[in-house]
Amino acid sequence: MTDDIVLETRGLTKHYGGVHALNDANFTLKKGEHVAIMGDNGAGKSTFVRQITGVEQRTRGDIMFYGEPVHFNGPLDAREAGIETVFQTLALADDLDVPDNLFLGREKTRFNWLGPFRLLDYKAMRQATMDGLEKTAVKIPNIRNTIRNMSGGQRQCVAIARTATFHSRLTIMDEPTAALGVQETAQVENIIRTLKEQGEPLILVSHNMRQVFDLVDRIVVFRRGRICANLAKEDTDGQDVVAYITGAKTQEGYEDAA
Amino acid sequence: MADATQGTGGLTFDTKKRAWPNELNIFFALILIIFAFEAAGQLLPYMNGQSFLFDTRDRFDTIFNEARLRIIILQVAIIGIIALGVTQVIISGGIDLSSGPLVGATAMIVMSFAQTELVNGGPNPKAVFGPWAFDLPVIIPLLVGLSFGALIGAINGTLIAYTKIPPFIATLGMFLICRGIAQAWTRGQPVSFPTESYALIGKGMMPVYLFFALAILFHFILKHTVYGKHTYAIGSNEDAARMSGINVQRHKVLVYMIASMLAAFAAIVLSSKNLTAQSGMGIFYELYAIAMAVIGGVSLTGGRGSIIGTVLGAMVFGVIQSGFTYIKLDAFYQLMAMGAIIIGAVVLDKVRQERAALRS
Numbered sequence: 001m002t003d004d005i006v007l008e009t010r011g012l013t014k015h016y017g018g019v020h021a022l023n024d025a026n027f028t029l030k031k032g033e034h035v036a037i038m039g040d041n042g043a044g045k046s047t048f049v050r051q052i053t054g055v056e057q058r059t060r061g062d063i064m065f066y067g068e069p070v071h072f073n074g075p076l077d078a079r080e081a082g083i084e085t086v087f088q089t090l091a092l093a094d095d096l097d098v099p100d101n102l103f104l105g106r107e108k109t110r111f112n113w114l115g116p117f118r119l120l121d122y123k124a125m126r127q128a129t130m131d132g133l134e135k136t137a138v139k140i141p142n143i144r145n146t147i148r149n150m151s152g153g154q155r156q157c158v159a160i161a162r163t164a165t166f167h168s169r170l171t172i173m174d175e176p177t178a179a180l181g182v183q184e185t186a187q188v189e190n191i192i193r194t195l196k197e198q199g200e201p202l203i204l205v206s207h208n209m210r211q212v213f214d215l216v217d218r219i220v221v222f223r224r225g226r227i228c229a230n231l232a233k234e235d236t237d238g239q240d241v242v243a244y245i246t247g248a249k250t251q252e253g254y255e256d257a258a
Numbered sequence: 259m260a261d262a263t264q265g266t267g268g269l270t271f272d273t274k275k276r277a278w279p280n281e282l283n284i285f286f287a288l289i290l291i292i293f294a295f296e297a298a299g300q301l302l303p304y305m306n307g308q309s310f311l312f313d314t315r316d317r318f319d320t321i322f323n324e325a326r327l328r329i330i331i332l333q334v335a336i337i338g339i340i341a342l343g344v345t346q347v348i349i350s351g352g353i354d355l356s357s358g359p360l361v362g363a364t365a366m367i368v369m370s371f372a373q374t375e376l377v378n379g380g381p382n383p384k385a386v387f388g389p390w391a392f393d394l395p396v397i398i399p400l401l402v403g404l405s406f407g408a409l410i411g412a413i414n415g416t417l418i419a420y421t422k423i424p425p426f427i428a429t430l431g432m433f434l435i436c437r438g439i440a441q442a443w444t445r446g447q448p449v450s451f452p453t454e455s456y457a458l459i460g461k462g463m464m465p466v467y468l469f470f471a472l473a474i475l476f477h478f479i480l481k482h483t484v485y486g487k488h489t490y491a492i493g494s495n496e497d498a499a500r501m502s503g504i505n506v507q508r509h510k511v512l513v514y515m516i517a518s519m520l521a522a523f524a525a526i527v528l529s530s531k532n533l534t535a536q537s538g539m540g541i542f543y544e545l546y547a548i549a550m551a552v553i554g555g556v557s558l559t560g561g562r563g564s565i566i567g568t569v570l571g572a573m574v575f576g577v578i579q580s581g582f583t584y585i586k587l588d589a590f591y592q593l594m595a596m597g598a599i600i601i602g603a604v605v606l607d608k609v610r611q612e613r614a615a616l617r618s
Contacts, residue, residue, distance in 0.1 A: 055501075076503030091501040093494035095561035096487070104491055105502030107484055116485040116512060 004031045005067065006170055006201045007052070012061035014047050021047040023225045025061070029170070032199040034192070036212040039222030040245055045205050048222065049174055053085045054078040066169065076105065082169030086159045086176050098143035098158055099129040102165050132165030135198070136191050153184025160191050163200070171195060172203045177211065189215060209238045221245055228254045280555040280562075283610075284570040291574060295581035302585060310584050326580060328463070334550070334576035335465035336531070337543050338569065339524040341550040342469075342476050343517030345568040348551055349480075350513045351493035351560030352418060352425035357521040357547055359436035360410055361540030364525035366440050368403040369449040369535035372396070372456040384450040386443075396455040400526060407522025408515050410436065415514030419507035433544070440537040450534040460531030468527060470569075472520070477565035489513060493560025549596075550575050553603045557611075 007029040014022040022044045029035055037045050050056045052063060054072025063070050065081060072078040075085070092101050099122070108121040108128070129143055138157040140150070147155055156176055163171045173192075177185040192215050195202055206212050212219060213233060221229040221244040229244040229251040243249040295310040312323060340357045347354045373382055375392035382392070410432060417428040443449075458464070480486035488509050491499040500506050524543075529535040554571025556563025578599060582592045 074503070075501055079503065087501065091495075091498040093491040093498050093561070095490055095494040100487060100491075104487075104499065105504050107487060109484060114483070116488075116509075117479060117483045119482055120484060120487060 003067070005029070006031055006033070006065070007203075008064040009052070010062045010064070012048070012051055012063065013059045014051055014056065015059045020225050022051065025222075025227050027220060027227065029201055029203060031201060032196075033218065034196055034202045034204065034216040035218045035220060036216040037203060037205045037220050037222060038207070038212060038241060038245060042224075043222040043245075044225040045222050046174060047225075049085070049172055049203070049205060052078070053083055053172060079106075079166075082166075084163040084166060084168035084171050086156070086163070086171070086173040092147045092155060092159060094148040095146055097146050098133075098140060098161075099125040101147060101158055102129050102132065102162050106166075128165055129161075132161050135194075136161050136163075137194050138191060139187075151184065152180050153187050156180060156184070156188050157191065160188065163195070168200070170201050170203070172205075174205045175207070176204070177206075177208065185211075209241065212241075213238065223247055226254070230254075280610075281564060281566045281570060284553070284555055284567055284574065288570060288574050288577065291577055291581070295577070295584060298581075298585050305585065308584075310581060326584075330576040330580045331466050331573075332463065333579065334572040335469040336460075336524050336528050337546045337575075338469045338550065338572040339465075339472055339527065340521045340543055341547040341554075341568050341572055342472055342565060343520035344544075344547040345551045345554075345556050345563055345565060346476070346480065346489055346513050347425075347517045348548070348556050348558060349493045349560060349563050350489045350510060351496060352510070352513070353429065353548070353558070354414065354514065354517050354521075355426065355429040355544050356410065356414060356432035356436055357517070357524075358540040358542060358544035359433050359440060360407065360518060360521045361525040361528065361543055362440035362537055363410075363436040363443070364403050364406055364522040365529040365535035365539045366443040366449055366537060367406055368399045368522075368526055369452060369529050370443070371402050372399040372452040372529075373449070374451055374453045377451045382451050384448065386449055393453055396453065396459070399456060400459075403522045403526045404519050407519040407525075410522075411515035411518025412511060414518065415511030418514065419510040437537075440539070443537070446537055448534050448536045452530065452533060456530055457533060458530070460527040460529070465527050465531060468523075472523075473565055473569050480565055485509075485512070490561055493562075495561075546575065549600045552600060552607075555607060557607065558604070 005028055007027070009025055009027045012022060012025040012027070013020075025044070025048055027048075037048065039045050047056075051058045054075050054077050057073075065083070070081060072081070078085070093104060096104070103125050108124045109118040110121050112118045126143070133140060133143070136157075138161045140154055140157065147158065150158070160173070160176065176192075177188050180188065189211065192202065192204070196215070202216075204212070204216055217233055219229075219231045219233065219236065219241060220227055221231070221241065223245065228247075229241075229249075231241065231244070231251070240249070244251065292311055296312075299305045299308050299310045309323065310326070312321060340361070344354055344357060370386035371391055371394055373385060373387075373392055375382060375389070377383065385392070414425075414429055414432055417423055418425045480489065488499065488504050491502070491504060492506055492509060496506060525540065528539060550571040551563065551568045552558065552571070553574050554563065554567035554569070556567060556571075578596065579592070582595060587595065
């Protein structure tokens with residue numbers, strides 16, 4: 001049974017001094033599953049993501065990744081383990097082009113004995129970039145363009161294409177379309193569907209009800225630092241989810257959150 | 259577009275399709291400035307038709323006025339070496355004001371290890387240390403100088419990376435400290451009479467060769483190594499660099515170390531060329547080096563610029579300096595004109611960037 005679980009957290013807790021940002025979060029994600037995390041501002045969604053991706057260190061609790069307990073000291077650790085995150089603020093360098101950004105911090109290199117002066121293998125990185133973009137069906141006119149000269153949608157696509165390029169084992173997106181226009185949002189959503197078809201597991205943090213119902217299998221609702229509902233998409237609707245988000249309803253088994 | 263690799267959905271990668279390089283603009287500006295001075299020479303009544311660029315009086319067997327070209331290039335070579343380091347610091351999003359005084363301090367220290375025992379048959383009148391420091395192999399002063407540069411750079415970098423004080427303040431403090439070291443070293447006395455082998459480092463056109471060799475080396479390093487890529491990444495978006503797992507703090511220390519080592523090397527070349535070291539050496543060099551980089555298109559906000567740009571910027575700097583002298587502009591006005599040109603270069607760059615942003 002544990003074989004098909006990608007990520008499991010048990011009693012995941014984060015306190016900032018006296019502020020209990022996240023309390024006893026028990027969460028599971030199965031292989032090939034797309035799960036949405038919803039909740040009001042300050043409900044603990046981003047805190048939850050930051051504990052999993054190693055950006056912050058948890059106060060308490062366990063994180064199991066493919067059955068293995070993990071403890072990431074930083075975002076790079078999580079990334080090396082195969083957790084790829086598209087952050088709310090884009091982690092892209094404006095003056096670099098697409099391959100440079102995809103491989104930032106983990107460049108393909110030659111002559112590694114040269115330490116910090118080891119040589120970049122541009123050709124291999126370009127090829128891997130092309131393959132990754134093809135896999136996600138991301139359309140970028142010219143990958144040698146710097147990020148500065150790209151539209152918001154293209155930038156977000158580049159950030160997402162990282163996941164495909166590195167054969168990640170779990171993708172987390174934190175509000176990937178919050179700053180995008182209609183067309184660009186559609187573009188990003190198409191990529192998410194492509195990931196679904198390819199069986200890539202995904203956690204999507206989003207405020208957009210339509211988007212969530214379009215894309216994911218399951219919705220987990222956070223409220224005041226606790227999980228208050230775990231809903232299969234078929235068994236719920238928008239109003240129902242809003243009731244959970246606002247605190248009008250609490251699912252059985254999550255009475256702590258009330 | 260036969261060279262374009264076609265991917266799905268119109269995805270293309272075309273090696274030939276590249277943005278117009280900013281370096282070409284600077285190159286054209288350089289040519290333009292040269293001809294402007296040439297025209298001034300022909301048109302200004304008091305110039306009597308002297309040529310800026312060409313050898314009109316057949317003093318040499320050449321078309322160009324070689325002596326002037328040599329002087330221009332020799333003038334900027336030593337500050338140019340500093341500018342190579344400053345370029346990297348600015349690309350990484352920082353600034354280094356300490357390079358000028360570092361030249362003074364390093365020159366004083368290095369020269370003390372490069373002195374010869376006998377001057378015109380008598381003992382060296384400027385000896386700093388005892389007899390043990392005379393006639394040391396040339397490698398000793400070289401190592402002392404580069405180590406001192408590395409130390410100062412490491413202090414700059416550590417302050418900036420770990421205590422998070424602004425680079426402007428950290429290097430401004432180091433500016434005063436280094437000038438103080440230069441003055442305290444011999445209480446203002448010059449240090450002179452180097453060994454013959456030390457005197458070879460900056461002899462004749464050596465500064466120019468060293469400048470170009472270092473420029474080629476660092477151009478390659480910035481464009482083709484992980485160090486270079488991370489330098490651009492940090493200057494472009496420090497948070498992104500950190501989130502990508504780059505050790506930003508360690509990298510910054512390395513950048514400042516390299517910059518200060520280049521400034522120290524410039525001090526070695528300069529003191530060797532002049533055969534003496536004085537505590538006042540390198541005054542304004544930090545500003546000239548920054549000016550060369552900025553004229554060469556290095557963006558003070560970080561992330562953009564290149565070694566080629568800075569080399570061209572150094573050329574522009576040298577041509578303007580030489581040109582002002584050529585049209586007999588008073589030295590007092592030269593500084594003012596220079597300042598105006600630097601401001602103009604930054605304004606032009608800003609306008610160009612904004613236009614580029616509008617187009618996309």
